[in-house]
Amino acid sequence: MVMETRAIKNLCQLRDEELFHVVSTGLDHVLEVVNRLVRSVRRLPGSGKFYTKSIHSHAAHILGSIAEEEASKFFILMDFVRCPLSLKSERTRQLDYFYSHLAKGIYAEYYGWHLANFKEGERIINQMREQYYLDGPMDIDWIFYNRTLSQREDKFYVNYVKEDEGECYWQYPRNEDYVIGYSTGAVIRTANAIHQVGLTSPEGLSVTAEIWRKFEITSELTIGKLEKHNKRTLETLEKRGFLKKTPDENLTNVMQRWLFPLYSLDLSVKKVKKSKLREIQEQWVPEL
Numbered sequence: 001m002v003m004e005t006r007a008i009k010n011l012c013q014l015r016d017e018e019l020f021h022v023v024s025t026g027l028d029h030v031l032e033v034v035n036r037l038v039r040s041v042r043r044l045p046g047s048g049k050f051y052t053k054s055i056h057s058h059a060a061h062i063l064g065s066i067a068e069e070e071a072s073k074f075f076i077l078m079d080f081v082r083c084p085l086s087l088k089s090e091r092t093r094q095l096d097y098f099y100s101h102l103a104k105g106i107y108a109e110y111y112g113w114h115l116a117n118f119k120e121g122e123r124i125i126n127q128m129r130e131q132y133y134l135d136g137p138m139d140i141d142w143i144f145y146n147r148t149l150s151q152r153e154d155k156f157y158v159n160y161v162k163e164d165e166g167e168c169y170w171q172y173p174r175n176e177d178y179v180i181g182y183s184t185g186a187v188i189r190t191a192n193a194i195h196q197v198g199l200t201s202p203e204g205l206s207v208t209a210e211i212w213r214k215f216e217i218t219s220e221l222t223i224g225k226l227e228k229h230n231k232r233t234l235e236t237l238e239k240r241g242f243l244k245k246t247p248d249e250n251l252t253n254v255m256q257r258w259l260f261p262l263y264s265l266d267l268s269v270k271k272v273k274k275s276k277l278r279e280i281q282e283q284w285v286p287e288l
Contacts, residue, residue, distance in 0.1 A: 008098045011080065012091055020205040023077055027200040030074045031191060037067035038184055058175045065155055067188060072107035073098055074191040081205050082212035083263040094263045102129070103267040105148035111187035111259060118226075118260045119219035125262070129270035134277055140284045143277050146269060164274075186257065193253035198237060198244040207237050217264050230255045 014022060041063045080094045097103035106128055115121050127133070128148055134140045143164055144150065153159060158172040198204045211233050234254060237243045 006099060008095045009092060011095060012088075016206070016209065020081075020202040020209070023081060024200055024202045024205055027074055027077060027195065030070055030077070031195055031200075034067050034070045034074070034188055034191065037063050037070070038188060041067070058173055061155060064185070065152065068108040068185040069101070069104045071185070071187045071191045072104035074194075075107050075111065075187070076103070078194070078200075078208070079261040079263045081209050082215075082261045084213045087263070090263045093266075097267055100267065101152060102146065102149055102269055105152060106267050107262070108185060108187045109148070110262070111190055111257070112185065113259075115223055115259070117219070117223060118217060118221040121260060121262075122219060122265060125265055125267070126270070129267065131269050131272045132274055132277060133272070134280060138284075138286070140281050143274055143281075149269075190253055190257045193250040194258060196244060196246045196250045197234065197254055198242050198246075199233070199254070201242060203240065203242040204237060207240060207242065208233060211236060212261065217261060221260065226258075226260055227255050230258050 011019060011022065041060050044060045044063075076094065076097045080091060083091050083094055085091070097107075106125055109128070110121065110125070113121065113124070129146075131146055132143050133147065134142070135144055136142045154171065155173055158170065160168060161171045162168045194200060199208055211229070215229055234243065234251060
């Protein structure tokens with residue numbers, strides 16, 4: 001027997017009743033792993049301090065990053081449930097993000113943002129997708145690889161790199177780069193709040209799908225309208241008798257911090273030619 005280890009797209013083949021039970025179980029597993037990692041981080045000496053020279057600080061950041069990346073899977077699945085059944089290609093693409101380091105990195109950062117509207121999120125995410133970008137003291141000095149992916153690799157791995165000028169050197173995570181203590185990311189806090197109010201139960205997912213699949217996501221959608229829709233979701237959950245007893249802060253977190261679904265956006269790497277960036281560098285003229 002051969003086991004298919006990346007079978008997430010098979011969720012598209014399930015009818016809603018079975019889908020909600022399967023996804024609910026998956027969300028439970030995701031949060032179990034996320035919270036286990038967070039507890040491990042908190043056990044490391046100095047991990048909760050704002051500034052620390054503990055030899056454990058790098059380990060805390062690695063475990064914290066893994067926890068946030070896993071928490072991103074939670075929202076990838078929730079957005080899959082929120083996606084209308086008529087958007088077949090978007091639903092399939094959404095499940096692809098479950099295995100994408102870039103997509104998960106975007107989700108992890110996204111849930112820490114305070115947006116005015118969906119258009120603002122679209123703009124920032126489009127920039128985050130760029131394969132290469134310009135940066136430096138003058139904003140155009142050097143060409144860098146995708147920020148989200150490179151930060152992940154720089155934190156985890158030893159690598160041998162080559163600069164544009166041809167110089168090669170070893171790059172590795174230094175413990176002194178992680179003197180700031182790790183604090184639990186917003187993506188984890190919001191995922192736990194959504195779970196604790198009851199939205200990840202099969203019944204909660206049914207309510208989520210019922211309400212959100214009818215809600216059109218447009219660039220003009222404001223955070224105020226989003227909060228009203230989140231409130232409506234919670235009110236419907238309570239009316240059906242599925243809202244769990246939970247601290248008010250969890251209800252507030254869900255209303256204010258459950259952000260716009262991202263199923264309408266391409267979260268894959270956006271190809272950028274280095275030659276185009278070099279042209280920008282060559283044509284750049286400093287402001288007088």
